[in-house]
Amino acid sequence: MKKVLIISYFSLPFDVIASYRTNAYLKHFRSFGFYPTVLTHYMGMEEQNGVSVEKDETGTVIRVPIRKSKLRALLRKAETMPILNKVSILTRWILGFLDSRPEMIDSYYSLKAYCFSELDVTKFDMVIGIYSPHHHLRLCYKLHRKFEIPYVLDFRDLWDNRILHAKYSPSAVEKIQDKLTLRWWSKWLHKASFFTTTSDPWRSKLELITDTKGEVVTNGFDEECFTNKEFRRSDLFTIIHAGALYEDLELVIFLKGCKEFLRAFPDAKFKIKFLGADKNSGPGGKRVGFLSNPVERILKYIPQDYVEITTRVPKSRVVDEMYDAQIVLFLSHPQINGWYSGKVFDYLGARKTILMVPDDHSVVGDLILKTNAGVIANTAEEVCSYLKKSYLEWQKQGEIPYHGKEEEIIRYSRRKQVEKIAGLLNRL
CATH class of the missing domain: 3.40.50.2000 (Glycogen Phosphorylase B;)
Incomplete structure (x- = not known):
């Protein structure tokens, strides 16, 4: 049975629609020849100090705590100074931290540290990174670069649904954000085996920025x-x-x-x-x-x-x-x-x-x-x-x-x- 690592910020018991997509992979993959391991956090439950591993008949869930970094404190301090905060956010976007909130950056580094130092990534046949947040796309790309493991990017949404609005007229800030997002998504998609998204118009939109083939996998009902x-x-x-x-x-x-x-x-x-x-x-x-x-x-x-x-x-x-x-x-x-x-x-x-x-x-x-x-x-x-x-x-x-x-x-x-x-x- 092939082993697949699924990286998802959202998972049950956190009761949001994103968690149910992750849960569907966990619940049903074994029926189709894949053993799933979900790598996530303690969303919707009490945060633990260490890593927990949960196993049942469907698969494995690994929960990693989000470690608070010194950077988070500095960024929080910058938020109190409007000009510095704007410069800081722009810098994060330029560096590919499109989830610019400090806790999301800590989430990325916590998952990355676990993957690179504790988890035997080489035992997996492939990785799926579920967007959002953006940093799952980045982490899949990094894992591929280091371990040569195939990866798939699964987009529940676009970075902002405003971009497909019939009367979309972006502000100066939105233009910058859109341009930088397209740049980084194009890079992270480049080495993906394929990508999935939830509708055909959204698939077509993403295929404009990459040669990687897209497929439609809608949400569904349990x-x-x-x-x-x-x-x-x-x-x-x-x-x-x-x-x-x-x-x-x-x-x-x-x-x-x-x-x-x-x-x-x-x-x-x-x-x-x-x-x-x-x-x-x-x-x-x-x-x-x-x-x-x-x-x-x-x-x-x-x-x-x-x-x-x-x-x-x-x-x-x-x-x-x-x-x-x-x-x-x-x-x-x-x-x-x-x-x-x-x-x-x-x-x-x-x-x-x-x-x-x-x-x-x-x-x-x-x-x-x-x-x-x-x-x-x-x-x-x-x-x-x-x-x-x-x-x-x-x-x-x-x-x-x-x-x-x-x-x-x-x-x-x-x-x-x-x-x-x-x-x-x-x-x-």
Whole structure:
């Protein structure tokens, strides 16, 4: 069985979407002929002074503490002096420390020290570095240079989704950051066996800076999260939106449609739940920043009695809430080409009808059509019309029929995505 080292900053029990991609590799690689070892930190758990090694039937997890360096203290001091701090950040970018925060630099050096002095890297057949952060790409490149070990770079995102925004007009600082990032990514990609990323438009973007071949391995849903779940009838017609809201989403289209629906059905047993939407951060108008003042902006259109808006909740609760819902809401990023957003895959896994607002004319719209897992509404009138139809259907039958194509949906399970990358690794 081939051995693969997976370098990932994020891993369970840290409950973020990045951890679930890492966990999928750990959980499923053995089924396809690879023994996985994840090299990570103590994210989401109590930090330990030393290295810990966890083994089970799926593979091995090695956790390395992030050692605080003297450099971190100096950089923190520099942060109190605006001009010096700007010069310091630019210097770090030029030197390839694109994750310029001091603790991220310490993360890099902690992992590098472990790989070069304690871990027998030569026992592995290949290395996978998962972005973000940037320094995993750098470390894979360094390991290849020293040990001649093949490596693959796995990009969950681009360095900033703003670069694919239809109206992207970079500031002077963003131009510098983009140029330096392209320079370093091109170098770190140059010796990679191949790279993977989560959508075809993003693959095409990266292939502009490298001759290394790219492949698409999307995110997916964990089948185990959606097994042994039974349909539960509810006395509320519920719509769920899972996760953060962003400034560039067409939220108002949906809210206006709901407002019109409630005018038509003033006594409706109706609830919209925005789970994890209350970030209370991000300046208003920022293209891909979190929606500012989400509670106030939502309540401008929908009375409080019909809305629930929460701060971040565990994924287990989100899954349970989806099973009680009739519709799951996907607000698209129509100005950003190729952005799936991880929630759409959990929506597929839940086998709940997806209401997409509006069509992104990109990857998610194509996904909805291919899987027949939902409907697309481009205007408030279309939202209202669909809600009226669905509500009457729910009143009559107690549920909304689901028409998703199972043979297409299952292709987006985490297991299927790991099978795909395993097939690519077997070609090396």
